[in-house]
Amino acid sequence: MLLDEGLTEKEAAEVSLKVLSDILSSHPDMNPTPMDDGNILVQYNHPALNVVLHDVAHAHWSEIEARHLDGLTPSEVLITPLGPNKFDTFGKQALLGRAYMFLDAQKPEISGIIRAGANG
Numbered sequence: 001m002l003l004d005e006g007l008t009e010k011e012a013a014e015v016s017l018k019v020l021s022d023i024l025s026s027h028p029d030m031n032p033t034p035m036d037d038g039n040i041l042v043q044y045n046h047p048a049l050n051v052v053l054h055d056v057a058h059a060h061w062s063e064i065e066a067r068h069l070d071g072l073t074p075s076e077v078l079i080t081p082l083g084p085n086k087f088d089t090f091g092k093q094a095l096l097g098r099a100y101m102f103l104d105a106q107k108p109e110i111s112g113i114i115r116a117g118a119n120g
Contacts, residue, residue, distance in 0.1 A: 032094035
C-alpha cells in the first residue's frame with residue numbers, strides 16, 4: 001500500500017485497514033500490469049497494489065486454470081480482448097492477485113510498515 005509521508009505507525013495502520021475495507025466493499029476494479037521480471041503488478045481504485053509472483057502462479061497453475069472464474073464476484077462480467085469473462089494466462093494471474101487482495105481484506109492484519117527510502 002502506498003501511504004502519505006509523515007504518518008505515525010498507528011495512523012499508517014489505520015489508513016491501511018481502511019483502504020482494504022474500501023476495496024472489499026466497493027466495485028472490484030483492477031489494473032494489472034506486466035513487470036519486466038515476469039511478475040504482475042495489480043493496482044486498484046484505492047492506493048493499494050499487490051504483486052502476483054510468476055513462480056507462485058506457475059507452481060499452482062493447474063488449480064488457477066481450473067478455478068480462475070471463482071475469482072469473479074456474483075454477476076460480474078469483465079470484458080477482455082477474448083470476450084466476456086474469457087481470460088488468457090495474464091488475465092488468470094490478474095484474477096489471482098485480486099483474489100489475494102480480497103482474502104487479505106476480509107481478515108486484514110498489518111505485518112509491517114516499510115517507509116520509502118528505508119534500508120532493509
